[in-house]
Amino acid sequence: MPPRISPLLRFILVLGFTSLMFNLDAIVDYIHHPEIPYFDAEHMTTGGVIALITGGLLVLLEIYIRRLERALDDVKTLEGMLPICSSCKKIRTQDDQWHVIEKYIKERTDATFTHGMCPECAKRMYGQTFERT
Incomplete structure (x- = not known):
């Protein structure tokens, strides 16, 4: 199983990547069409808020996934064949x-x-x- 990333680090990474992905089109368009005001404060604020919301939701998703994994670990089941002594039943x-x-x-x-x-x-x-x- 791969090592787990802390929720805070995951949030920061998701926020960074989300911001980059939301603004990637704007960067490309700015290069090709500098007359479009993609880097206007209003557009940047909207993109930042959307990135924060998305990052927060992804962190919540990670928290719920961890809770479910812990619950699954706590589920006690017996499966397969049990080697049992034919005399004392241990x-x-x-x-x-x-x-x-x-x-x-x-x-x-x-x-x-x-x-x-x-x-x-x-x-x-x-x-x-x-x-x-």
Whole structure:
């Protein structure tokens, strides 16, 4: 990912380039048609105000883009295949560490766990007692 430019520097650059682009036609026309008053104070003021507004809007756009990028970074999703131990059900991370599945999922998603027992496990663990209830 390329390094980020600070919003103030970006604003200054955008303002400079915008001013140049708004006045480029005026410069070319001034060379070819010096009788047209492009560099009149009124025209320069209008161009400057437009450049400021455009620069400000571009800075706001950059701020909103950064907010959205941060929000996207905060979105917690699990995708792909999870390496899981077939015996204890721990999850292996990329750094070869094993984590309890509940902790692993809680740290990476907004899911929470409640524990219960399926009928098969209840029969296996409690046998006859489970069948009588």
